[in-house]
Amino acid sequence: MLGTPFGGHPLTPLCHVAGGDWRSRKKKKKKKKRFSYKNVTAPPVGEHLQKLSFIRAEALLTDKRMKMGSANASSDLSSEVEVDAFRRLFPLRFHERHLLESIRPDARPLGKARDTTLALGAVASADGSALAKIGCTTMLAAIKMEIMTPTTESPDEGCIAIDFHMPPICSPIVRPGRPAEAAPVVSKHSGMINLKELSLVYGKAAWMAYLDIYCLDADGALFDAALLSAVAAFSHLQIPVVSLNDDGRIVENGGKLEKEPVNKEKRKLKLSRIPFSLTCILHKNYILADPTAEEESIMETLVTVVLDSSFQLVSLYKPGGPVLAYTSAVQVSLHLLSSYFDLASSSQTLCCMRPHQMYQIWFCISQM
Amino acid sequence: MAGKSGATPTTYSPSPTTQNKKRPPIFNDVDWVRSDARGFHQCRPAFLRTGAVNAASGSAYAEFGNTKVIVSVFGPRESKKAMMYSDVGRLNCNVSYTTFATPVRGQGSDNKEFSSILHKALEGAIILDSFPKTTVDVFALVLESGGCDLPVVISCASLALADAGIMMYDLVASVSVSCLGKNLVIDPISEEERYQDGSVMISCMPSRNEVTQLTVTGEWSTPKIHEAMELCLDACSKLGKIMRSCLKEATSALQE
Numbered sequence: 001m002l003g004t005p006f007g008g009h010p011l012t013p014l015c016h017v018a019g020g021d022w023r024s025r026k027k028k029k030k031k032k033k034r035f036s037y038k039n040v041t042a043p044p045v046g047e048h049l050q051k052l053s054f055i056r057a058e059a060l061l062t063d064k065r066m067k068m069g070s071a072n073a074s075s076d077l078s079s080e081v082e083v084d085a086f087r088r089l090f091p092l093r094f095h096e097r098h099l100l101e102s103i104r105p106d107a108r109p110l111g112k113a114r115d116t117t118l119a120l121g122a123v124a125s126a127d128g129s130a131l132a133k134i135g136c137t138t139m140l141a142a143i144k145m146e147i148m149t150p151t152t153e154s155p156d157e158g159c160i161a162i163d164f165h166m167p168p169i170c171s172p173i174v175r176p177g178r179p180a181e182a183a184p185v186v187s188k189h190s191g192m193i194n195l196k197e198l199s200l201v202y203g204k205a206a207w208m209a210y211l212d213i214y215c216l217d218a219d220g221a222l223f224d225a226a227l228l229s230a231v232a233a234f235s236h237l238q239i240p241v242v243s244l245n246d247d248g249r250i251v252e253n254g255g256k257l258e259k260e261p262v263n264k265e266k267r268k269l270k271l272s273r274i275p276f277s278l279t280c281i282l283h284k285n286y287i288l289a290d291p292t293a294e295e296e297s298i299m300e301t302l303v304t305v306v307l308d309s310s311f312q313l314v315s316l317y318k319p320g321g322p323v324l325a326y327t328s329a330v331q332v333s334l335h336l337l338s339s340y341f342d343l344a345s346s347s348q349t350l351c352c353m354r355p356h357q358m359y360q361i362w363f364c365i366s367q368m
Numbered sequence: 369m370a371g372k373s374g375a376t377p378t379t380y381s382p383s384p385t386t387q388n389k390k391r392p393p394i395f396n397d398v399d400w401v402r403s404d405a406r407g408f409h410q411c412r413p414a415f416l417r418t419g420a421v422n423a424a425s426g427s428a429y430a431e432f433g434n435t436k437v438i439v440s441v442f443g444p445r446e447s448k449k450a451m452m453y454s455d456v457g458r459l460n461c462n463v464s465y466t467t468f469a470t471p472v473r474g475q476g477s478d479n480k481e482f483s484s485i486l487h488k489a490l491e492g493a494i495i496l497d498s499f500p501k502t503t504v505d506v507f508a509l510v511l512e513s514g515g516c517d518l519p520v521v522i523s524c525a526s527l528a529l530a531d532a533g534i535m536m537y538d539l540v541a542s543v544s545v546s547c548l549g550k551n552l553v554i555d556p557i558s559e560e561e562r563y564q565d566g567s568v569m570i571s572c573m574p575s576r577n578e579v580t581q582l583t584v585t586g587e588w589s590t591p592k593i594h595e596a597m598e599l600c601l602d603a604c605s606k607l608g609k610i611m612r613s614c615l616k617e618a619t620s621a622l623q624e
Contacts, residue, residue: 123512124434126468136422140511142468146379165476167464168507169440171423176462176478176507208379212467212476214509216438217421242382252382293423 091298099286106292113278113290114221118228120236128237132229135292136219141211141229143237147250148208150199158198158206164213164226171218171293192273192308193234200242200262205250207239220292221279223304223317231274239267273308280305381472391563395548403559404433411543411555411603416524416614418531426532430524433557434514439524441532444502457499461487461506463521469513482518489522489542489571489581495535504534515557519544522571522581527611531618538573540580541607545569545596547586552596554603568593570600574608 087094087105098105108114114135123129126142133139150157168176198207211233213226242250242262250262281288283299296302306314394400406412412433420429424440431437447458463483467476490506506529508521522542529536546556546564553560561567566586572579584593 123436123466123468125471125512125514129468138421140466142466144381144468144473146381146473148379163467165466167466167509168462168505169421169424169427169438169509172425172442172445175505176464210467210473214466214511216509217423219422240382249380250382 091294095283095295095298099283099288104288104295110286111289114292116228118232120232127240128233128235130229130232130236132225132232134221134225134228134290136217137221137225138215138217139213139222139225139229140216141213141226141233143233144210144212145237145239146208146210147200147205147242150203150206152203154195155203156199156206157195158200158208159195160193160198160209160211162211162213162230164215166215166218170215174218192231192271192275193269194272197269200250201244204248205244205262209237218293220294220296221290224277224279224290227275227277227306231271231276234269234271237269239269241267273310273312273314275306275308275314277304277306279303383471395560395563398550402553402557404557408551408553409599411607412557414607414610416527416611418527418614418618424528424532426528426530426534428524428527428531430520430527432514432516432520432555434512435517435520436511436514437508437517437520437524438511439506439508439521439528441525441528441534442505442507443532444499444504444534447501447503451503453501455500456496457494457501458503459487459491459494459496459506460503461490461508461525463508463510463518465510465513469510482521485518485581485583486522486525489540490525490529492578492580493526493536493538493540493573494529495537498535504529504532513558515559515561516544516555518542519555519569519571523607523611527614530615538576538578539608539611540571541574541604541611542569542571542581543600543603543607545599547588547592547596552592552599554599568596568600570597570604572601572604574605 095105099110102110104110117133119131121129122131122140123142127145129140129142131138131140148159150159166174168174198209200206211230213230215222215226240252242252244262245251278289279291280303281291281295281299282301282303288295288299291299291302302319304315304317306316308314402408404412412435415431417429419427420438421427421440424442426441427439429436429438444457447454451458461483463479463486465474465476465479467474486506486508494504506525508525510517510521519542522540526536526540530539543555545568546553546560547566548556548560548564553564556564556567564586566584566588568585568588569581569583570579571581588596
């Protein structure tokens with residue numbers, strides 16, 4: 001006879017975040033729609049029919065938007081299908097129609113970021129870990145500490161190695177064995193961590209912090225989520241107590257106090273300037289904060305602003321894109337700087353609109 | 369910062385996990401207490417949840433003690449161009465580990481052996497005729513390895529397939545039993561797996577009472593293997609019930 005196998009529910013932080021129920025509900029709906037859409041597009045649509053469906057869908061869209069407020073879930077299925085067909089056939093027009101009314105398809109205003117949650121210590125096998133979730137975008141960051149011999153140029157400094165992974169589970173466009181196209185390189189923000197803190201024995205041993213960030217679910221604003229999870233993982237990092245053995249190697253001090261630990265006091269890293277970021281889409285005159293994957297694929301101009309906790313600009317990243325492309329070269333050179341400044345300031349106010357994130361980072365630090 | 373001198377320097381882990389290969393004498397005794405205070409024939413509490421990854425057509429998250437796994441299912445979608453025409457659907461499985469899943473930092477590469485066993489465990493349960501010419505991709509990522517990784521991946525994958533609406537004859541539940549000295553230990557943790565004399569893993573469809581995949585390794589006597597298989601099948605049927613109730617919960621939440 002067995003005891004009570006597979007009972008109970010350990011409510012770990014990972015589970016809490018991993019299975020948001022409102023999300024799965026929304027997903028189910030989307031899935032149903034997607035399926036019916038496939039049937040719709042199979043035959044080629046004549047131009048007349050196309051125009052007609054466009055007008056009808058536009059009317060329905062307005063209708064749907066009005067219904068959205070009253071939470072009328074039992075709306076006609078056929079109209080839902082048509083709106084979805086419109087969304088897929090004319091994605092840009094679908095989104096621009098929303099932008100006209102200053103609303104987005106997921107019922108957010110233009111400048112509003114999605115809900116952000118953070119769970120520390122999601123992985124027990126790492127020295128520090130965190131799970132960050134911005135809307136549906138999920139990032140898992142974990143740090144493993146290893147020992148290295150410091151270089152001769154900087155004998156009193158440790159090292160940080162950052163890797164970003166897009167495993168095939170996170171998105172339908174990533175296949176195993178092939179590198180992900182849109183892997184955001186999480187830049188190493190100088191100033192946040194003092195590498196001298198990672199030193200153990202001058203010139204002999206120092207910490208190498210391997211930070212690995214895994215994207216578990218890709219739904220836009222990957223850089224923001226990756227940075228948030230990385231910072232949170234560093235704030236959760238607990239450096240193991242180690243001592244020097246007779247061979248000159250550093251070993252973990254497993255409770256036996258035969259050797260004096262090398263790092264008795266340095267168990268936590270001091271994070272001085274904490275960076276946080278916001279990605280925005282520029283489309284015509286609109287600025288959309290915290291885009292979803294769908295929005296990112298349709299409107300291509302992205303700007304990422306990274307600020308630190310004292311609201312100083314750390315970095316600004318704009319990887320090309322069609323916006324600004326049709327203004328003449330003179331205008332661009334004249335207005336580039338000022339528009340960047342405008343943008344930075346407007347994004348700064350947008351950053352302020354993410355109190356969740358700011359609060360959570362500060363909360364993590366205050367817990368240290 | 370990193371890579372100031374170009375190449376990354378060689379590093380080593382300070383934890384002495386690789387040194388003590390010797391098996392602790394405790395496992396040879398008839399009576400000992402498992403490190404998580406479970407009985408020998410008691411499984412770890414199972415936590416299962418569907419809909420963990422929004423971008424996938426179906427997904428599930430499983431947590432059995434310290435073993436944490438996410439499985440995403442994509443498709444049925446177009447097969448690769450190089451593939452031959454096929455009347456029945458294809459199943460493509462991939463299992464990988466994160467670099468921080470194991471106590472010693474790994475490479476995070478694909479696990480070919482686990483991928484093929486996962487494929488074999490699932491293909492018997494899926495009605496492949498229901499999606500001709502297309503491929504269903506099952507991708508698993510082990511976030512943390514705490515023992516019994518493969519059985520958890522298999523159970524979690526069948527749940528994700530159900531979440532994606534792929535037609536199956538039944539859910540596949542998988543459980544393994546380790547033989548440690550004179551004792552049979554169900555659902556072993558990493559430490560117990562490391563010192564085991566033998567292990568048996570059964571993947572089965574509980575309500576049809578059919579085994580899709582069976583792996584036996586190590587030294588077994590006939591009565592022992594009988595007992596171990598009985599234990600596995602019994603635990604599989606109980607795990608199957610939990611998986612079923614997880615799916616029911618998800619759909620009832622959907623209807624509300």
